[in-house]
Amino acid sequence: MSIEKTLALALQQSLRELYNIDIPADAGLIQPTRKEFEGDLTIVVFPYVKLARKAPDMVAKEIGDKLCASVDFISGYNVVKGYLNLSIADSFWNEQLHAHFRDTAYGQAERLEEAPILIEYSSPNTNKPLHLGHIRNNLLGHSVSQILIACGHPVVQVNLVNDRGIHICKSMVAWLRYGNGETPESSGMKGDHLVGKYYVVFDQHYKEEQKELIEKGLSEDEAAQQASIMLEAREMLRKWEAGDETVRKLWQQMNQWVYAGFDATYNRLGIRFDKTYYESETYLLGKALVQEGLDKGVFYRHEDGSVRVNLTDEGLDEKVLLRKDGTSVYMTQDLGTAQLRYGEFQPQKMIYVVGNEQNYHFDVLKLVLGKKLEKEFGNSIYHLSYGMVELPSGKMKSREGTVVDADDLMDDMVQEAKNGTEALGKFDFPEDEAAALYEMIGLGALKYFILKVDPTKNILFNPAESIDFNGNTAPFIQYTHARIRSLLRKADGQEIDINGPIAENCELGTEEKQLIKTLYRYPQVVLAAGDNYSPALIANYIYDLAKQFNHFYQETPIFKEEDAAKRQLRLQISQWTATTIRNGMKLLGIDVPDKM
RNA sequence: GGUUCCGUAGCUCAACUGGAUAGAGCAGCUGCCUUCUAAGCAGCAGGUUCUGCGUUCGAGUCGCAGCGGAAUCACCA
Incomplete structure (x- = not known):
């Protein structure tokens, strides 16, 4: 059980015993203590002061005493203006370190036995190459898929190619x-x-x-x-x-020419689908559903012969579902493909990664399937609606040539990585290794640049300014990983066995404890990213972790440390950090190098 | 015009879903490479969170009004 959950239960118990207040077990407000205060976890007691009919500080003190007595890993507490700051014993953090630092799959939840989650993304038209907007779609779809898998869900990734x-x-x-x-x-x-x-x-x-x-x-x-x-x-x-x-x-x-081109781009981005649908094969689907709606009386035939649905009760308009000549519209085939997929996979959820310009379309789709046709799978549709990628001049338009081409941009980024590496005077790589490294850094920078932004928000991309390689970027994180790998190689060279006997209950320095606390949080971040379909949460977490590690690295000597137990402790924390960075970046579709 | 979304430092973004003094990066200025990788670290400066009213012990976050921007309101996809 996680420490927050244990605490939440203890808090629930304490409130009942102290004030006869009942709160749900998951309602306890527990957050990490801000670094300017002493303590590790903080409980905000304001919600209970009215019911307890006591001053906030008094309530905090009484809860603090109670928790100290009932939870063994709480080593003390202090109260500041209604905030109860709890200190967690070093032994607890030591246990966490020892339990996880060797786990190469850290953050991967156990696979759940359940119906799969189906996710559709990419969905290109075959009349033009991919541009930056498509890149965002592809990266989001791929990353969210990896995150859901890490949360334990079975995932089916599908593509629907608009080939006609x-x-x-x-x-x-x-x-x-x-x-x-x-x-x-x-x-x-x-x-x-x-x-x-x-x-x-x-x-x-x-x-x-x-x-x-x-x-x-x-x-x-x-x-x-x-x-x-x-x-x-x-x-x-x-x-x-x-x-x-x-x-x-x-x-x-x-x-065929287009597919060969797309395959090359997908490969370079590291994207693969479990199944590809083609609209030329699905565009006639959905007509049976339209007939079903007519029979049920939830659709109607307009005087001009087209079939429509009236959604004015839902705050929307009338929508055409079938043309007057009997041919399909976009909506018709989306109704049909939803049904087709549901029949094929019985997914618990169907996610569509599609830009927010189509919000209206998906509102209608959900309403028509769920409410009008009363299909269970209609309610399982989730539109993962993401913001547009805009240029300083505004929206990208294919026909006007104002698009940032996907292949060109990737080439530029890789070239930039090469220039940057050479400018830093790092030449000690064999040629093929260097090429792979530039690819990793260049594409990493691009992917991170896109994914670190909240999916729902628009992104502004300025082609005149190259994407950064310093600060909150993938190369910074990749560099941090390479540094750690270098440390671990050195340990190996000195025949230090990191995985060997573990020093029990080492006293933890500020930086060491801070890192362990952050590392401990990672699985929860993965779950939150899954709940919110947000790779940005992973990106920001990994950046925070890398930043903390670099601070630690600067402040704390490892091989100069004479106390073998402390050296061991620091190497173990380093290894745990490297694994977490690698796994987290993997969820973003970004690889990390051992040297750079 | 109707509906939906957005507005945080010069720029690009955070803020654990209502909690402590709103945080990072870039750009600018200062320091730190005989010391585990300087794509790094430490520091300075930068804010009326668009405006106003309200709800609350507490609001960047919720409600209302206004201002500004975007998307959408196709028998296109």
Whole structure:
């Protein structure tokens, strides 16, 4: 049982005995003591003073006495203005150290026997390469998956590729018209970039043509509708839906190029999916659900023939679920894929990692499935809604070329890592090792930069300023880890057996105790990160830990320490710290080096 | 216009879900490499937490109003 839980129960007991007050066992307000006060854990007694009808300090004192007597690891207490600061005995912290410092899986909860959590993320369109916004999505999805696994949950990671639709047809038309048979091989371009290039080409010609038509006297709307290149794209989509062989073949060819490109990017990011869905295979799903809603009378057929749902009672609007020509809209297939997945995995929860621009869509999806169709799985849908990545100039727009390309950015970061390393004069690496290190540092810096921010908030990225490598960054944390590994190598070289006989109840210095307290907290941070779907909690914790370690490292000699027990203690704390950093960073999808 | 979200140091972000004197990094200024890796450590400076009213023993956090910004309100996805 955790120390907080033990204390909460003891507090509940004390309040009952002292004042006949009943509080829930988990309601005790217990927090780490602020460092400017003496003590380790603090109980705020204000909530009880009214019921106890005594002064705050008196209540704190009485509870303090009671807890001292009933909990053996409390070694003392002090009271400051209604705050009861409890001191925990060194022996308790020593026990924690000895119990965990060797555990390479520290922070991994026992696997729960339960239904899996399904998480969908990435979900790219196949008409353009990934940009920084997609990177945030991918990193979040991957990291939250790792965190949930660390919390003990079985997790199924899925991707839903949007491989069909008018946007892909645009690339296809432009490639046919202007491509001269260009391929990734012939051009040396990554496949997703090549297809993205023709998406832009389409837009350029489309705009030119519109301009010409407007000069001939057409209205803007008419020009947008009648431009020949757009008519061609529409015809292409119609043929695709009719199963036209030539169109399907070209479509497959160009999508294959894109997938090869995506795979390379996913690999570099360290991302893998358990299952990939393709919209070309799922876009017809959901029509049965729409019919079911009609039969139940919760949907209705509008006079123009479309099927709609009225959500005005819920504070939302009317929503079209099926076009008047009977074809699907986005919502239709999302209804269908939710049902499909539920049937396949019986997940306890379905998480969708999708930007907050789609909040409305998911509100509707949940309401329609849960409340209107009364599907149990509708209520298990959770929209992990994250903020946009913005540039100083505003939102990124693919067609206007104001996007930060994912592959380019990764290249830049790795180059930056190389420059930085060389500027610091660290050259003692073989070439292949150095390349791997730059990759680790560069991508680490990028991933951490994104993940340390609360997912719900927007991120501002300024391409003119490179991402930092100092301070609250991955390289700082990676460096701290490398330092510790260096210490441990040195211990090994001196044939000091860290795991050997353990000094019982070593007296703890301030820095040592502080580190143990922080390390002890890690599993709770992982659980909190899981509850809140927030890698940022892990990132901020690991930074705090690394910072504390560097302080300790500076203040406290290890190999110069003559007392063997103390040296042993410090090495054990160091090892526990290294493991926790490694495991925590792993949850962010970031690797840490042994040397840097 | 309706709905939702956001507003904390010059900049980028924290603040354990209502608790003690709001903390970090970057940028600026000072020190520390014959000593376990200076991508580090220590220090200085920087705040009316957008404004006002309210609830509370206690508000950056909750409520109301205003100001400013973003998203959304498609038979696009």
